[in-house]
Amino acid sequence: MADTVLDVADLEVFYGNAQAIHGVSLTIEKGELLSLIGSNGAGKSTLFKAICGMVKPRAGAIRLKGQNTARLSPARITEMGVAMVPEGRRLFRSLSVEENLVLGGYVGRPGPWTLRKVYDVFPILHERRRYPATALSGGQQQMVAIGRALMSNPDLLLLDELSLGLAPVVIKDIYALLPRILGEGLSTILVEQDVTRAMAVSDHFVCMLEGKISLSGRSDAFTHDQISAAYFGT
Amino acid sequence: MEWINVIVQGVLIGGLYALFAAGLSLIFGVMRLVNIAHGDFIVGAAYLAMVVIQATGLHPLASLFLVVPAMAAIGYAIQLGLLNRVLGNDILPPLIVTFGLSIILQNLLLTGFSADSRKLNAGALETQSLAVLPGVDVGYLPLLTFVAAVALIAGLQYLFYHTAMGRAFRATSDDGEIAQIMGLDNRRVFAWAMSLSMSVVAIAGVFLAIRANFDPFMGPSRLIFGFEAVIIGGLGNLWGTLAGGVILGVAQGLGAQIDPGWQLLAGHIAFLVILAVKPRGLFPRID
Ligand SMILES: Nc1ncnc2c1ncn2[C@@H]1O[C@H](COP(=O)(O)OP(=O)(O)OP(=O)(O)O)[C@@H](O)[C@H]1O
Ligand SMILES: [Mg+2]
Numbered sequence: 001m002a003d004t005v006l007d008v009a010d011l012e013v014f015y016g017n018a019q020a021i022h023g024v025s026l027t028i029e030k031g032e033l034l035s036l037i038g039s040n041g042a043g044k045s046t047l048f049k050a051i052c053g054m055v056k057p058r059a060g061a062i063r064l065k066g067q068n069t070a071r072l073s074p075a076r077i078t079e080m081g082v083a084m085v086p087e088g089r090r091l092f093r094s095l096s097v098e099e100n101l102v103l104g105g106y107v108g109r110p111g112p113w114t115l116r117k118v119y120d121v122f123p124i125l126h127e128r129r130r131y132p133a134t135a136l137s138g139g140q141q142q143m144v145a146i147g148r149a150l151m152s153n154p155d156l157l158l159l160d161e162l163s164l165g166l167a168p169v170v171i172k173d174i175y176a177l178l179p180r181i182l183g184e185g186l187s188t189i190l191v192e193q194d195v196t197r198a199m200a201v202s203d204h205f206v207c208m209l210e211g212k213i214s215l216s217g218r219s220d221a222f223t224h225d226q227i228s229a230a231y232f233g234t
Numbered sequence: 235m236e237w238i239n240v241i242v243q244g245v246l247i248g249g250l251y252a253l254f255a256a257g258l259s260l261i262f263g264v265m266r267l268v269n270i271a272h273g274d275f276i277v278g279a280a281y282l283a284m285v286v287i288q289a290t291g292l293h294p295l296a297s298l299f300l301v302v303p304a305m306a307a308i309g310y311a312i313q314l315g316l317l318n319r320v321l322g323n324d325i326l327p328p329l330i331v332t333f334g335l336s337i338i339l340q341n342l343l344l345t346g347f348s349a350d351s352r353k354l355n356a357g358a359l360e361t362q363s364l365a366v367l368p369g370v371d372v373g374y375l376p377l378l379t380f381v382a383a384v385a386l387i388a389g390l391q392y393l394f395y396h397t398a399m400g401r402a403f404r405a406t407s408d409d410g411e412i413a414q415i416m417g418l419d420n421r422r423v424f425a426w427a428m429s430l431s432m433s434v435v436a437i438a439g440v441f442l443a444i445r446a447n448f449d450p451f452m453g454p455s456r457l458i459f460g461f462e463a464v465i466i467g468g469l470g471n472l473w474g475t476l477a478g479g480v481i482l483g484v485a486q487g488l489g490a491q492i493d494p495g496w497q498l499l500a501g502h503i504a505f506l507v508i509l510a511v512k513p514r515g516l517f518p519r520i521d
Pocket of ligand 2: 046
């Protein structure tokens with residue numbers, strides 16, 4: 001398939017002797033939004049880290065636009081068009097807001113996202129651009145983390161728990177901006193604790209349980225009970 | 235006047251200690267590496283300058299145009315070829331490796347240059363001085379050393395906070411894992427940092443060698459002065475290293491004034507007192 005952006009096949013990831021991912025396979029097409037759900041410790045963040053190259057899989061393939069990235073460095077994978085908003089944001093605390101964003105564009109991939117465009121979408125960041133990034137409110141920090149990821153003009157964007165630690169109104173604001181952020185053509189995998197929201201915004205979903213995929217398909221094709229069973233393993 | 239003179243001379247020698255300390259502080263800040271061989275690299279740079287001067291007849295300060303790039307290249311290579319392999323969550327391996335480097339360097343210098351002490355000759359610079367007050371003469375060399383230290387720290391400060399390279403250093407220091415998914419290669423960033431540190435080492439080595447006799451075994455004591463200046467000033471703070479160097483220099487001067495045998499002891503005591511009162515140093519920037 002020409003339009004497959006990411007194809008993960010039979011992935012196995014270990015931390016030492018503890019296996020975090022057991023034979024996971026999934027694909028995502030160009031422009032698609034895939035929700036990745038699952039309870040605590042299911043392996044969602046680990047899957048993201050493997051896609052970014054931060055952990056090396058013991059077996060399986062991760063193909064980005066056809067090329068296997070399982071053995072490449074994180075920097076190389078970013079150059080090829082993967083960006084992540086990590087769980088807990090992980091902004092650079094000794095860098096200003098603007099420096100965080102500029103560093104996000106370090107690989108210099110061409111595309112629609114520039115500092116100016118990020119400031120257009122998040123005007124508050126322009127106002128606060130000289131502040132240390134971690135001096136901002138939680139919601140604003142999340143905007144910096146999103147902007148930083150977009151600055152590399154990725155083909156595949158991984159969003160890990162955007163709502164973590166944020167007030168409901170702030171979460172609502174960020175999700176309201178999501179269509180503008182994703183635009184056209186950007187493929188996105190979204191990890192979100194709020195399953196209802198995750199299903200509402202996505203085309204397809206994957207549910208993980210203890211390192212395996214317990215259910216996947218179109219986001220509107222399953223009942224609440226079916227999803228709940230896959231989520232909790234009951 | 236005598237005491238004022240002691241303090242002025244102490245402040246100026248503090249510039250030299252700040253030069254010892256700045257390179258140490260820099261690599262600790264970027265990669266949490268404590269380089270036990272730092273003092274031996276300073277001495278090594280002094281010998282390198284000596285060789286360059288013997289071969290070319292350059293003035294010691296002019297030899298820096300060759301010694302600085304050479305030390306920077308050596309730093310880059312050592313980082314990529316050796317230190318990156320041992321950096322990790324465990325702080326012990328890099329300590330042991332740099333300790334080993336220290337011993338190897340001392341013995342290489344001993345084999346190559348014998349145990350005789352040497353000195354670089356900077357001509358008139360060493361003998362001329364400026365009478366700032368009656369009884370207070372400021373030598374050109376100590377003054378130049380101090381000015382060089384201030385300029386160097388200002389330069390490093392600018393590099394850290396206003397350039398792309400500095401941004402990479404700070405980001406890697408903050409969160410190396412995330413810095414990598416921004417596209418930075420930690421190993422290269424560390425190598426840049428080490429080559430910058432070794433450039434400072436080159437400058438420190440030449441100023442040291444003009445000021446005093448040097449021999450293959452004086453590295454560890456320079457390391458101690460550098461360490462003390464870094465810790466007094468507070469980890470990760472470059473201007474702090476200057477403050478630390480000055481405090482150390484003044485304490486040594488005052489100690490020597492009381493009794494010549496007390497010079498070094500007074501410096502160590504000042505260090506211990508500050509450590510007891512402010513365990514993280516005066517102006518810490520790293521937790
Ligand atoms: N750095 C690590 N070292 C060892 N084990 C880890 C590490 N990170 C995660 N794990 C383990 O791997 C498993 C999967 O963790 P992971 O963080 O991927 O889950 P998650 O689905 O993202 O959970 P959460 O919803 O809490 O973020 C868990 O059992 C976890 O304890
Ligand atoms: Mg997680």
